[in-house]
Amino acid sequence: MNNRKIPYILATLCRPIINKISKLLGLPTIDYLQAQLHQKTEQLEQISAHQKAIYRVISKIRASLDLETIFRTTTKETCRLLGVERVSVYRFSEDWGGQFLGDFEFTEPGWDNCGKLGKNTIWNDSYLQKHQGGRYRHNETFVVEDIYTAGLSQCHAEILEQFQIRAFATAPIFVKQKLWGILAAYQHSRPNNWQISEVKFLTQVSAQLGMALQQAEQLAELEQKAKSLRETGQQQIILLNLISAIRESLDFDTLCQTTIKEVRKTLQCDRVGLFRFDLDSNYCYGEFVAESVLPIYDSALLKKVKDYCFGEKYAIHYQHGSIQVLTDIYNAGLKDCHIQVLEEFQIRAQIIVPLMNGSKLWGLLCIHQCENTREWSKNEIRFVKQLAAQFSIALQNSHLLAQTRSQAEELSQALDALQEANDKLENLARLDSLTQVPNRRYFDEFLDLEWKRLVREKQYLSLIMFDIDHFKLYNDFYGHQAGDQCLVKIAKTAKEIVKRPVDLLARYGGEEFAVILPNTGQSGACVVAEQIKSAINNLGIPHGRTEKQIVTLSLGIATQIPSVYQTPQKLILEADQALYQAKQQGRDYCMHFRTIEKDADY
Structure with missing residues (x-):
C-alpha cells in the first residue's frame, strides 16, 4: 500500500468519531469546517474574478481615446459582467433635461426593441431639472430592486413601465467637477437584488468614463487648436513669401523724407510736403506729416488743416486721379475761404497730386512756390505725377510691410502655440495623467x-x-x-x-x-x-x-x-x-x- 494514502484512510475512518467528540465538546465538526472553507474559497474566487473584471474594463477604457469605442466597450462589458439586460448612457443638457445616447447603449438579445430607450430618446425628468441633477449632483447612486416596491412616485413608475423597466441601478458621470450624465443598468424581465459589489463596480466604471470623457475632450480641443494653428501658419507663410517675392518693402519715414527731398531738389521749389487725411473726417481734416522747406518760409509740419469744402466737393475728384496745377492762386478763380488757407502757408503757386494707398485716397503730395507765381512745365507735372504713383506703390508696400511684420509676429506666436499644442498632444499620448510616468x-x-x-x-x-x-x-x-x-x-x-x-x-x-x-x-x-x-x-x-x-x-x-x-x-x-x-x-x-x-x- 502507498504510504501517502495511510493518513487519508485514517482520517476517513476517524472522521465520525472526531465529529462526535467535537459535538460533545461544543466545537465545530470537520464537516462544518470543510463547508465553511469551501464557502470562503468560493467567495474569494468571486471577489478575485470581480476585481479582474473591473481592471479589465478600466484597462479597456484607458486604452482608447475614441469616445465611441470607449462607450461601446464599457456598456457591453458592464452589461455582461452585471448580468443585466441593458446598460445605457444618459447625457444632461444645459437645462438639466437630457437624452439617452443610442449609439452608446448595449442591450442583450430580445430587449433591443423594448420601448424607445436607447434611440436617442429625450427624457426630461422634472425632478432632475428642478434640482439640477438631484442626487446625482452629489455623486450619489440610485438603486431600485423592484419599481413596484420602491415607493416611487406614480409619474416616475409610469415612465419606467413605459420602457418595461423592472429594476435599475444608476451612477453619475462627472467630467472634472461638472455632472455630465448617468450610467444606467436596467433589468426588464424581473426584479434584481443588486449586490454592493455590483453597485460599486458601476460607480467605478462611471468614474473612469468621466476621466475618459475629460481626456477625449482635451484631446479634441488640442487637435482642433493644432489644426487651426497649422492652417493659419500655412496661410501666413504663403502671404509672407508672396509679399517678399513681388514687393520691395520700404520704411515709411525713410520713404517720406526721401520723396520730399528729391522732389524739392529736382523742381527747385520752395516747399514740398506730404499731407495725410484723417480718414474718419471724410477728408475734411488732415495735417502735414513730412516736409522739406526753405528756411525763410514758415513750416507747415504737423499743422492741422480744416477744409469742409474739400471733403464735400473735391475729394471725390482726387480719388479718381485728378490733380491741381495753379500758376497763381489769385487768378485761379478760387473761393475766398480756399485762398485764406493757402495764404496761411504763404503759397502763391502749387501742384497738388493725390497719393493712394491701394484704392483709397491717403493724402496729397504738395509742391509749393511761395515767393512768386510759377509756370509749371509739362515735364515737371509729368514728373510729379510719376513720382506720386511710385510713392503710392511704395506707400502700399510700406503698409504691407507693417502688416507683414505684424503677421510674422502672429505667425511666430501661432507656430509657438502649435509646438506647445503638439507637445501637449505628445505628452497626452505618452504620459499617465495620474503618476506622470509613461503609460x-x-x-x-x-x-x-x-x-x-x-x-x-x-x-x-x-x-x-x-x-x-x-x-x-x-x-x-x-x-x-x-x-x-x-x-x-x-x-x-x-x-x-x-x-x-x-x-x-x-x-x-x-x-x-x-x-x-x-x-x-x-x-x-x-x-x-x-x-x-x-x-x-x-x-x-x-x-x-x-x-x-x-x-x-x-x-x-x-x-x-x-x-x-x-x-x-x-x-x-x-x-x-x-x-x-x-x-x-x-x-x-x-x-x-x-x-x-x-x-x-x-
Whole structure:
C-alpha cells in the first residue's frame, strides 16, 4: 500500500468519531469546517474574478481615446459582467433635461426593441431639472430592486413601465467637477437584488468614463487648436513669401523724407510736403506729416488743416486721379475761404497730386512756390505725377510691410502655440495623467523598439513587473483619493531609482508598473528590483490591513537575449509569471523567472 494514502484512510475512518467528540465538546465538526472553507474559497474566487473584471474594463477604457469605442466597450462589458439586460448612457443638457445616447447603449438579445430607450430618446425628468441633477449632483447612486416596491412616485413608475423597466441601478458621470450624465443598468424581465459589489463596480466604471470623457475632450480641443494653428501658419507663410517675392518693402519715414527731398531738389521749389487725411473726417481734416522747406518760409509740419469744402466737393475728384496745377492762386478763380488757407502757408503757386494707398485716397503730395507765381512745365507735372504713383506703390508696400511684420509676429506666436499644442498632444499620448510616468501605450512602443535593437546587437534585455501588495484593501480602507496619492508616491520613488536615460519606468495598468532595462542582465535587474523594493519599504506608507502595516511591493523579473523567433510578449509573460510567483511567496518579494549564465553590464 502507498504510504501517502495511510493518513487519508485514517482520517476517513476517524472522521465520525472526531465529529462526535467535537459535538460533545461544543466545537465545530470537520464537516462544518470543510463547508465553511469551501464557502470562503468560493467567495474569494468571486471577489478575485470581480476585481479582474473591473481592471479589465478600466484597462479597456484607458486604452482608447475614441469616445465611441470607449462607450461601446464599457456598456457591453458592464452589461455582461452585471448580468443585466441593458446598460445605457444618459447625457444632461444645459437645462438639466437630457437624452439617452443610442449609439452608446448595449442591450442583450430580445430587449433591443423594448420601448424607445436607447434611440436617442429625450427624457426630461422634472425632478432632475428642478434640482439640477438631484442626487446625482452629489455623486450619489440610485438603486431600485423592484419599481413596484420602491415607493416611487406614480409619474416616475409610469415612465419606467413605459420602457418595461423592472429594476435599475444608476451612477453619475462627472467630467472634472461638472455632472455630465448617468450610467444606467436596467433589468426588464424581473426584479434584481443588486449586490454592493455590483453597485460599486458601476460607480467605478462611471468614474473612469468621466476621466475618459475629460481626456477625449482635451484631446479634441488640442487637435482642433493644432489644426487651426497649422492652417493659419500655412496661410501666413504663403502671404509672407508672396509679399517678399513681388514687393520691395520700404520704411515709411525713410520713404517720406526721401520723396520730399528729391522732389524739392529736382523742381527747385520752395516747399514740398506730404499731407495725410484723417480718414474718419471724410477728408475734411488732415495735417502735414513730412516736409522739406526753405528756411525763410514758415513750416507747415504737423499743422492741422480744416477744409469742409474739400471733403464735400473735391475729394471725390482726387480719388479718381485728378490733380491741381495753379500758376497763381489769385487768378485761379478760387473761393475766398480756399485762398485764406493757402495764404496761411504763404503759397502763391502749387501742384497738388493725390497719393493712394491701394484704392483709397491717403493724402496729397504738395509742391509749393511761395515767393512768386510759377509756370509749371509739362515735364515737371509729368514728373510729379510719376513720382506720386511710385510713392503710392511704395506707400502700399510700406503698409504691407507693417502688416507683414505684424503677421510674422502672429505667425511666430501661432507656430509657438502649435509646438506647445503638439507637445501637449505628445505628452497626452505618452504620459499617465495620474503618476506622470509613461503609460501603457508608450511602454509597448518602447519595448518593441528596444527588442528590435537588441536582436541586432544580441544583448540582454530585462523587464521588471511590480505591483502594490493588497492595493484593493488599501483603497477600501483609506479611499480612492489616498490610493491615487499612494500610486503617485510609488511612481515618483521608483523613477528616482531608474536613472539611466536608456531605461523606462511605465505604469502598466491599475497598480502595476513595469521597468524596461536594455543591455542589462539578471544580476543588474535584480539589483534594480531590490533597490525599488527597499525604497518603497523605506517610505513607510501606512497600510493597516496588512501584517507589515506598511505598503510593500511584489516584483517579477525576466531576462532574455531578444531573438527574431520570439516577440516581446514572451518577455512580458515571463515577468508576469515571476510576479505571480512572488505573490505566492507571501508578497514583499522579488522573483526572477530564469537563471542567466552571462550578464550584461548595468
